[in-house]
Amino acid sequence: MASSGFQADVKALQKHLAARHLIYQHQHNKQMSCPAMAQLLSNTLYYKRFFPYYSFNVLGGLDNEGKGCVFTYDAVGSYEKVGYSSQGSGSTLIMPFLDNQLKSPSPLLLPARDAVTPLAEAEAIDLVKTVFASASERDIYTGDKLEIVVINADGIRREYMDLRKD
Amino acid sequence: MNFTASKQPENCLLGPESDSQRTLYPYVTGTSVVALKYKDGILMAADMGGSYGSTLRYKSVERMKPIGKHSLLGASGEISDFQEILKYLDELILYDNMWDDGNSLGPKEVHNYLTRVMYNRRNKFNPLWNSLVLGGVKKGEKYLGTVSMIGVNFEDNHVATGFGNHLARPILRQEWHENLSFEDGVKLLEKCMRVLLYRDRSAINKLQIAKITEEGMTISPPYSLKTYWEFSAFENPTQGAVGSW
Numbered sequence: 516m517a518s519s520g521f522q523a524d525v526k527a528l529q530k531h532l533a534a535r536h537l538i539y540q541h542q543h544n545k546q547m548s549c550p551a552m553a554q555l556l557s558n559t560l561y562y563k564r565f566f567p568y569y570s571f572n573v574l575g576g577l578d579n580e581g582k583g584c585v586f587t588y589d590a591v592g593s594y595e596k597v598g599y600s601s602q603g604s605g606s607t608l609i610m611p612f613l614d615n616q617l618k619s620p621s622p623l624l625l626p627a628r629d630a631v632t633p634l635a636e637a638e639a640i641d642l643v644k645t646v647f648a649s650a651s652e653r654d655i656y657t658g659d660k661l662e663i664v665v666i667n668a669d670g671i672r673r674e675y676m677d678l679r680k681d
Numbered sequence: 682m683n684f685t686a687s688k689q690p691e692n693c694l695l696g697p698e699s700d701s702q703r704t705l706y707p708y709v710t711g712t713s714v715v716a717l718k719y720k721d722g723i724l725m726a727a728d729m730g731g732s733y734g735s736t737l738r739y740k741s742v743e744r745m746k747p748i749g750k751h752s753l754l755g756a757s758g759e760i761s762d763f764q765e766i767l768k769y770l771d772e773l774i775l776y777d778n779m780w781d782d783g784n785s786l787g788p789k790e791v792h793n794y795l796t797r798v799m800y801n802r803r804n805k806f807n808p809l810w811n812s813l814v815l816g817g818v819k820k821g822e823k824y825l826g827t828v829s830m831i832g833v834n835f836e837d838n839h840v841a842t843g844f845g846n847h848l849a850r851p852i853l854r855q856e857w858h859e860n861l862s863f864e865d866g867v868k869l870l871e872k873c874m875r876v877l878l879y880r881d882r883s884a885i886n887k888l889q890i891a892k893i894t895e896e897g898m899t900i901s902p903p904y905s906l907k908t909y910w911e912f913s914a915f916e917n918p919t920q921g922a923v924g925s926w
Contacts, residue, residue, distance in 0.1 A: 521831075521833075522833045522834075522835075523796075523800050523803070523829075523831055523832030523833045523834065526796075526832075526834065527800060527832070566804070
């Protein structure tokens with residue numbers, strides 16, 4: 516789960532969900548799937564609809580079949596399964612570029628097209644690094660360092676990259 | 682229409698806005714706290730001033746206190762709220778000791794407790810008007826964290842509150858490194874505190890440096906820093922000046 520916004524609310528929200536995840540593991544003897552956590556996050560956010568968590572989230576992970584999924588949220592819990600997303604102060608700079616590179620099918624098309632984007636892992640990581648380097652140029656809040664989390668069948672891996680320190 | 686003088690004083694707790702008393706602005710405040718990790722533990726510095734607005738009202742305020750066996754708390758902001766936090770922590774440590782089970786709350790746990798307290802008070806629109814620095818060592822592991830009045834918290838190798846964030850942290854970013862000796866750590870903190878003394882109007886030249894290691898906590902007696910005011914650029918500041926100012 517990646518969150519942007521008011522840090523104290525972000526920490527509180529992530530702590531809340533981590534606790535709920537632990538309870539789920541105790542009760543169901545398995546890890547929560549990404550779609551399950553997606554619903555939980557939405558409900559948690561809407562619970563504080565009239566005193567929101569000032570947190571803009573993107574949830575990524577694997578569903579029960581092991582396929583990747585990405586969910587994008589607003590501060591009060593509206594969510595959608597998408598192929599890619601960005602949130603936060605740099606999102607206005609990043610999102611149009613992602614739309615250009617990844618050409619997501621329109622949600623209005625029938626039959627519904629799969630939102631999964633056909634990128635290899637190395638290409639995807641390179642794209643992420645590129646968008647953050649670009650966002651750092653023009654967004655004053657973006658910069659210093661980038662953390663990339665890669666989740667696949669082999670497990671979870673983290674990569675770090677320095678960004679402009681101004 | 683109501684012609685009677687119906688303005689009720691807020692302190693008699695009548696009417697819709699006085700259902701609770703809340704901190705609206707701070708009264709007696711402490712300025713920056715600066716802290717860093719060094720070889721054996723944590724070093725923390727704070728001056729001893731308690732300002733009442735622009736008046737330097739109190740000059741012997743201890744803004745750093747030990748918490749339990751393993752932690753050290755430094756605070757800036759409203760002094761009365763700091764005293765209330767000390768009361769909360771006193772009760773916390775008391776209950777921890779009464780378990781008498783060989784366990785004791787470490788700096789990580791105390792920092793987490795403080796984060797929860799500050800965040801929950803902020804959510805009730807009645808904040809404790811402080812920025813806190815919590816440092817300590819437990820079982821060889823050094824910990825240094827900070828919490829603000831709105832619940833923003835993080836841990837790092839060096840932290841500062843208030844003006845310290847703007848003046849001290851850039852110095853620390855350049856000159857801090859792992860395994861600083863005690864002497865180097867003190868020199869580095871004194872460098873930061875000197876800059877704050879020159880440039881923060883609420884800083885005073887009477888400070889303490891506290892050290893916490895696995896063995897325990899010691900706090901220096903109050904002392905002052907040497908300052909230099911003979912820079913030639915300031916000797917005759919109006920020489921060559923044009924205009925009335």
